[in-house]
Amino acid sequence: MTGEEILKDIKERFKDDIIDFFDKTPRRVYIEIKPESIVKVAGYIFKKLGARFNITTGLDTRHHMELLYHFTFEDINLIISLRVKLKKDKLEINSLTSLFAGANWIEREIYEMLGINFKGHPDLRRLLLSDDWPEGVYPLRCDYKEWDKKAIRDRGV
Amino acid sequence: MIYIFYLFVYGFLLTAAIGLFASWFDRKVTARVQYRVGPPLFQPLFDIIKLLGKETLVPSGSSKITFLIAPVIGLASLIFVSTLLWLNALNPARTFLGDLIVVLYLLTIPSISIIIGGFASKNPLASLGSSREMKLILSYELPFVLALLVPVIKSNSIRLGEILNFQAQNGVVAGSLSGFLALAVGIICMQAKLALVPFDIPEAETEITSGPLIEYSGSALALYRLMKNMLLFTLPFFLIIIFMGGIRFVGIHLLYAFLKYIGLVALVTVIRNTNPRLRIDQAVRFFWGPMTIIAAVAVTLALLGK
Amino acid sequence: MSMKLKALLKSPWVFHLSTGSCNNCDIEVLDCLTPRFDIERFGMLLAGSIKHADVLLITGSCNRQSVIRLKRLYEQIPRPCLVVAIGECSLSRGMFIHSYNCPQPLDKIIPVDVYIPGCPPKPEAIIAGVVKLIEKVKRDKGKK
Numbered sequence: 199m200t201g202e203e204i205l206k207d208i209k210e211r212f213k214d215d216i217i218d219f220f221d222k223t224p225r226r227v228y229i230e231i232k233p234e235s236i237v238k239v240a241g242y243i244f245k246k247l248g249a250r251f252n253i254t255t256g257l258d259t260r261h262h263m264e265l266l267y268h269f270t271f272e273d274i275n276l277i278i279s280l281r282v283k284l285k286k287d288k289l290e291i292n293s294l295t296s297l298f299a300g301a302n303w304i305e306r307e308i309y310e311m312l313g314i315n316f317k318g319h320p321d322l323r324r325l326l327l328s329d330d331w332p333e334g335v336y337p338l339r340c341d342y343k344e345w346d347k348k349a350i351r352d353r354g355v
Numbered sequence: 356m357i358y359i360f361y362l363f364v365y366g367f368l369l370t371a372a373i374g375l376f377a378s379w380f381d382r383k384v385t386a387r388v389q390y391r392v393g394p395p396l397f398q399p400l401f402d403i404i405k406l407l408g409k410e411t412l413v414p415s416g417s418s419k420i421t422f423l424i425a426p427v428i429g430l431a432s433l434i435f436v437s438t439l440l441w442l443n444a445l446n447p448a449r450t451f452l453g454d455l456i457v458v459l460y461l462l463t464i465p466s467i468s469i470i471i472g473g474f475a476s477k478n479p480l481a482s483l484g485s486s487r488e489m490k491l492i493l494s495y496e497l498p499f500v501l502a503l504l505v506p507v508i509k510s511n512s513i514r515l516g517e518i519l520n521f522q523a524q525n526g527v528v529a530g531s532l533s534g535f536l537a538l539a540v541g542i543i544c545m546q547a548k549l550a551l552v553p554f555d556i557p558e559a560e561t562e563i564t565s566g567p568l569i570e571y572s573g574s575a576l577a578l579y580r581l582m583k584n585m586l587l588f589t590l591p592f593f594l595i596i597i598f599m600g601g602i603r604f605v606g607i608h609l610l611y612a613f614l615k616y617i618g619l620v621a622l623v624t625v626i627r628n629t630n631p632r633l634r635i636d637q638a639v640r641f642f643w644g645p646m647t648i649i650a651a652v653a654v655t656l657a658l659l660g661k
Numbered sequence: 662m663s664m665k666l667k668a669l670l671k672s673p674w675v676f677h678l679s680t681g682s683c684n685n686c687d688i689e690v691l692d693c694l695t696p697r698f699d700i701e702r703f704g705m706l707l708a709g710s711i712k713h714a715d716v717l718l719i720t721g722s723c724n725r726q727s728v729i730r731l732k733r734l735y736e737q738i739p740r741p742c743l744v745v746a747i748g749e750c751s752l753s754r755g756m757f758i759h760s761y762n763c764p765q766p767l768d769k770i771i772p773v774d775v776y777i778p779g780c781p782p783k784p785e786a787i788i789a790g791v792v793k794l795i796e797k798v799k800r801d802k803g804k805k
Contacts, residue, residue, distance in 0.1 A: 327725075328762075331725070348764060350764070382701075392699055393701065395704075398672060402672045405669050405671065405672050408741075409715070410740055569710040573739055576712075
């Protein structure tokens with residue numbers, strides 16, 4: 199299938215899940231969907247259309263938090279990113295590990311850096327931070343404050 | 356008390372001096388082959404003096420006495436072997452029945468002391484290196500002993516002095532076909548005994564970070580390095596006595612002796628620089644396969660009189 | 662003491678330790694062993710195990726996980742030993758000074774003898790730093 203056919207197919211099938219459709223270039227498309235329907239759409243793109251799950255990106259903006267799931271179709275040079283916007287007081291989303299195991303570690307990393315809870319993840323614990331890092335402090339958030347009393351942050355000059 | 360003099364001067368001082376020089380020669384030739392400048396002349400000596408000045412750390416939980424005694428045992432047996440070889444080379448009438456077997460037996464003790472030291476330090480990487488060294492010893496001892504049978508058959512006796520006398524009258528053993536094959540097998544087994552590439556499996560730097568010696572520091576490591584450097588003299592010397600007619604200190608034979616020894620060390624260096632490192636199963640297959648066959652062929656040729 | 666240090670300066674064995682660097686400084690340190698900037702002529706060899714080492718070459722800004730290991734390794738190196746900090750990240754954490762994972766610079770954790778700046782420092786700079794280290798040790802020994 200070519201690129202346009204894939205995009206038309208997705209637009210028709212998930213008409214009431216898609217909030218916004220932004221094609222920056224014909225090869226790089228951002229589709230914004232509702233948070234509840236991520237498993238449905240991602241499952242369709244991965245299983246039926248045969249895309250490759252690349253990575254997930256997490257952002258912390260002023261008004262909401264975003265998650266971008268990047269899927270690539272290598273033979274036709276198309277990258278589809280599914281954008282999900284989460285409100286800051288309700289940071290939960292369904293996990294994608296039931297569909298493919300490649301989402302396991304990236305969801306653990308987003309959990310420990312941004313504090314988003316992935317429901318249904320088999321083993322949601324810390325991946326990269328050190329053992330003496332306190333719970334509940336998420337370093338990549340906008341409002342992260344220094345908690346370490348012994349840290350030295352000036353060069354001394 | 357003349358024996359203490361022999362042990363100290365011949366066994367220790369002369370062997371250490373020539374061994375350190377050979378180690379420098381090896382490093383300098385390696386550097387030149389790789390198009391760089393090598394270390395200065397007294398570098399191996401500075402290494403050992405520096406190691407004597409560092410503190411010796413013994414890992415807790417290891418058997419302390421075994422850990423510290425292992426290098427001493429290796430060095431002591433090496434001093435005995437060197438003394439025996441020097442005395443036989445200088446005066447072949449001093450030989451006694453079975454001294455070839457004593458030399459062969461004592462020459463395995465330095466490798467065994469590395470194995471003991473590796474197992475005595477409480478470290479899994481050290482045990483891995485030691486077990487590989489054990490497998491290597493099992494594999495190269497067989498063709499080595501077979502190759503040593505050739506001069507014994509040719510000179511019809513098992514004493515070192517009589518082998519030397521036979522070579523003085525009838526020409527060196529390496530001149531005949533069987534002797535030449537046995538010498539080739541002997542050189543490759545010597546490369547494995549010295550734990551140099553392509554057979555430095557037990558001490559693979561950066562693979563198992565120097566194997567059995569990983570926990571050694573300070574004076575114990577200095578003794579091990581001295582033992583390895585002295586082994587670089589003792590083993591070629593043994594091969595020269597058995598296969599190439601020994602050394603004599605009169606006239607032109609002094610030059611021949613120097614050339615024989617430096618030739619063997621240069622051969623070891625060249626093999627070291629032009630080969631990659633083998634895996635342990637490849638090395639065992641190599642020694643029990645082609646090497647044993649060549650050694651057996653050499654023994655049959657010697658029995659047939661060639 | 663002076664005899665020990667004199668022997669140490671004649672054959673310093675280096676151990677290379679990276680506490681979370683981008684690996685550029687590590688590549689430059691490895692360049693020093695190549696034939697163009699040969700450091701074996703000074704007697705330096707790359708030691709495989711920490712117990713054989715005299716000089717610790719440290720690169721990288723120390724993040725929280727590697728500080729634990731760094732302290733453990735510093736306890737295991739046999740004395741007398743020298744510590745060299747290579748690259749901007751180990752001098753003062755460079756551009757990672759406000760990062761959440763690098764609380765303290767290297768010289769607040771272990772004592773450092775020589776600093777070699779650069780991002781990454783050229784191999785000539787590393788060799789010049791090592792020469793300065795040798796001169797500094799000789800000067801201090803004379804003072805004592």
